[in-house]
Amino acid sequence: MSEPLAWNGFTQGALDAAYNNMAAVADSAQRLADRSGRSALLRRRQPDEIDIAYGPAPRQGFDMFRCGAAGAPLLVFLHGGWWQRNNRQVFSCMAEGPLALGLDVALTGYTLAPDARLTQIVAEVRAALGAIATRQAPLLAPPHFAFHLRSVEALLRDR
Numbered sequence: 001m002s003e004p005l006a007w008n009g010f011t012q013g014a015l016d017a018a019y020n021n022m023a024a025v026a027d028s029a030q031r032l033a034d035r036s037g038r039s040a041l042l043r044r045r046q047p048d049e050i051d052i053a054y055g056p057a058p059r060q061g062f063d064m065f066r067c068g069a070a071g072a073p074l075l076v077f078l079h080g081g082w083w084q085r086n087n088r089q090v091f092s093c094m095a096e097g098p099l100a101l102g103l104d105v106a107l108t109g110y111t112l113a114p115d116a117r118l119t120q121i122v123a124e125v126r127a128a129l130g131a132i133a134t135r136q137a138p139l140l141a142p143p144h145f146a147f148h149l150r151s152v153e154a155l156l157r158d159r
Contacts, residue, residue, distance in 0.1 A: 019082065038093035054108075054131035055124065062108040062128055063088060064135065065095040072104045074136045076129065083113045083121055106132045 003011040010018075022028045042065065043050055049064035066072070075098045079091040088107040095105035108128040110121050 032090075035093055036090050038096070039090050040092075042092045042095060043089070049135075052131070052135075054128045057111050057124075059087065059109040059111050060124060060128070061088070062106050062132055063092060064132070065092070065099055065105045065107075067099045067102050067104055069102050072102055074104045074106060074132070076132060077105060077107045078125065079107065079109070081112070083118065085112065104136060106136075108132065 003013055006012040006015055017023070025031065043063070046065050049066070051061050051063065053061050077088075077091065077094050079086050079088050088109040091107060095107065098105050108125065110116070110124040110128065113121070116124070
């Protein structure tokens with residue numbers, strides 16, 4: 001018996017395979033280990049502003065890394081993982097490039113699905129941005145991030 005279709009003509013197995021980056025990228029385990037090691041090193045080098053709580057839940061925290069320039073602009077990084085996995089700690093190394101370019105960087109965490117619905121995740125990100133803004137402004141975010149967050153908010157508001 002064939003697997004039933006789960007979404008848009010795809011079986012659940014096909015959907016799972018399409019989102020399995022570990023299988024799609026041959027050296028993914030080494031890449032993850034490298035990223036985790038670089039992130040841990042940066043966190044040890046700049047421990048002053050890590051694990052700053054913006055709410056009571058365990059994942060409601062952010063880290064700030066400083067480039068050393070007074071008045072530097074701030075880039076906010078929201079980690080990936082389809083809202084279901086990963087954490088800001090393993091993505092700390094993503095701050096290396098912006099720091100080298102004279103930007104301060106904040107990385108924020110949020111409660112993951114299925115423990116939180118998307119509405120809660122969006123509310124947590126908004127709360128994190130508010131808490132970050134009390135420490136430093138202006139906030140810079142890639143245009144697609146702002147568009148994505150606004151689109152999610154609009155969709156949730158219309159429900």
